[in-house]
Amino acid sequence: MVQEYKRPFLHIHQVDNVLVALTDLPKGTLVEHEGLSLMLTDDIAGKHKFAINDLDMGDEIYMYGVLVGKATEPILKGGAITIKNIKHAADDFKLGNRKTSWAQPDVTNYKDRTFMGYHRSDGSVGTANYWLVIPLVFCENRNINVLKAALLDKLGFSKPRGYENEVDQLICMLQTGRSIEEILQADLQMTPESGSSKKLFPNIDGIKFLNHDMGCGGTRTDSDALCGLLAGYITHPNVAGATILSLGCQHAQAGILQAEIKKRDPNFSKPLMILEQQKLGTESRLLHEALKQTFAGLIEVNKQQREPAPINKLCIGLECGGSDGFSGISANPTLGYVSDLVVGLGGSVILAEFPELCGVEQEMSDRCIDEPTALKFMSLMRNYNAKAEADGSGFYANPSPGNIRDGLITDAIKSAGAAKKGGTSPVAAVLDYPEKVSLPGLNLLCTPGSDVESTTAEVAAGANIVLFTTGLGTPTGNPVAPVIKVSTNTKLFNRMPDIIDFNCGTVIEGEETIEQSAHRLLNYVIDVANGDIKPKAVQLGQDDFIPWKRGVSL
Structure with a gap:
């Protein structure tokens, strides 16, 4: 009403x-x-x-x-x-004058705030502490799954709730002669999760297994980009070490991965085990070596503990998915104000999803700190759209049926609202996928608008927390970075409490200003960075990981 x-x-x-x-x-x-x-x-x-x-x-x-x-x-x-x-329809854009002045928000209340994080040798600070197990090529996915089955339960790492008990109830109904109609109308009873055994390594948040379908058979550009992406995860502040399985003959060679790691961290010192199946011989030998070396690495990194870190060690990824007509009014502007607060404190933020910057190119390029940065952004936008057009689907095709149904009926409407996540600060750097953040401030990262591909890339670029706005409800998470789901409206917050962490519907209802909502959200972010709060995506084990094949993905 x-x-x-x-x-x-x-x-x-x-x-x-x-x-x-x-x-x-x-x-x-x-x-x-x-x-x-x-x-x-x-x-x-x-x-x-x-x-x-x-x-x-x-x-x-x-x-x-x-x-x-x-x-x-x-x-x-x-x-x-x-x-x-x-x-x-959207206005064209050209190289304009620099417009880098901005009304920096008051950050006095956060000057002395800290969070408890994991300090790395390169100066970055993690909000979590994970071990990675990664295939260099899809041929190793089965072996990765074998390691996952062998390690998780035995080491006491929790897994998402299963529905085996509900299946048992359905079987029982069938065996006792219940009709299909009775089965469909049945109220299946959820049972409490059976707790895993006590964690053997209490200072490790988990072991994450990054399966993918790349590494060979595609273009060399894609396999090289995959190595860069994986290097971003291995050098990520939330990662303590990694085990890599390589077949040996694939495009994504271990040497390319190591060069990409060196590029991101010249003094890389984390435990890194690279095992090549074609050199080791039998599958059992590969898996035995992987188990032993991974176990030894876990013993070592379990010695790490959380220590105080300033807020400027936060690198916040800004993401949206399942957007609606309220996204650009409530949740995205709230993220924009949080972005300005973090930048004002000397931290980093990442705004990605280039198809969803269509129509605001002039504003974003004018905000770039210098002309070379502006020209890089403009070139990436034009080349991306031209490639999409050549394949028969320009940026105009970005809005999904759900977006359209809930008010985002052109890409420019969607983009103008999506850009609000980036706040008002100058653009410090423009990054092409899969580059990594090296400067504080607002960073623009070229990624698709596709939620998981973009979130995957933001984390590879260094985001140690991701803020993800949604108006329709999206279950996206990430293996190593906490993803905080922010709803644009209260109806969604109440309807999907199992996946939504924070409500900006208060802004729509006039109960809260954008500024008030942003301060509340930043305090929530600090609690997550401390490890005091686990976002729903972490609790549910939503470990979505999809590398971008550099072809068109909107």
Whole structure:
């Protein structure tokens, strides 16, 4: 109901010629805003937009202060903006003047704050402490799975809750003559998780197994990028050491991986075991060596303990998935303010998903610290879109059916809201996949908009915590970096409490400002960095890991 909200609609930017409905508004509703009076000519669902003046075919539509589409047919004042009457459009961009001044937020309350983290020899600090087991090529995936089955339970590392008990109940119903209808209507009873044995290595958060389908058979560019990505994980502050299984003949050679590790950490000193099956001979010998060497490494890294670290040792990945019409109004601006706070404290943040920066290229390039950085960003954006166009699907095809259903009907609308995650600070660096962050401040990382591919890349770039906004609900996690799920609306927060950690629906309801929400979120981030709170993705074992094949992925 309209009366549940302190404001039923929102005018995001003064030049916008649309308003956003914050709740369902029926046809005939009288809307009065800053001297404007209009009556809705359509039912407007919450999260969707309506015109504040008559629009002719070809007229430009603005939201967030930027061009987001053009009318494909006349739209009456008070009429709904839909996929039937608007198409994607975005302004072109060029090298402009530097616009690097920004209103840095007050960070006084965080100056002396610390978090308890794992200090690494390269100066980085982890928010967790993991051991990795990685195949250099998909041929080793089976051996990786054998190691996983052998190690996890015996060493006391917990695994996600299974549903074996529910299957037992279904079998029992079948065996006792229950009908299909009775089975479908049955209320299956969940049982408490059976606890794993006591952890043998209490200072290690887990062993993570990064299976993938790459390493050979594709392009050399992809296999080289895979080595860079894996090197990013091995040198990651949340990783204590790693076991690598190589077949031997694949494109992704151990030597390439070692060179990529050296590139990211010239004085690399973590335990690293690289085992090649074709040299060792039998599968059993490979697995016996992997078990022994991994066990020895775990003994060593279990000596590491959390110690105080300043907030500037945080590197925050900024991600969104399952976005809705509230993403750019509540959760993404909240992340943007958190981003500015972290940058103000000397930390690093990563804004990725380049297809979702379409339409805001001019703003982002103007915010780049110098012209070479701006030119790198512009080149990456143009080349990426050109490749997508050549394959028959430009950036315009990025919004998913769920995005469209919940108000993001053009890529420019989606992008203008997604960019809010990056706050207002200058762009310190532009990184191409799979480069690693080396400078404090806001970093732009070229990745797809695909949630898991982008999150995978952000962590490889150094993110030791990821903030992930969602309006529809997305179960994405990461093997080594805590992923904090932030909902754009309270309905989602209440409907999917098993995967959502933090609610920004309070902003939509007028109960909280963006600034208040951001301070609450940053305190939550510090608790996660301390290890005091485990986000839902960590609790559920959502260890999503998908390397980007450099072909088109939106």
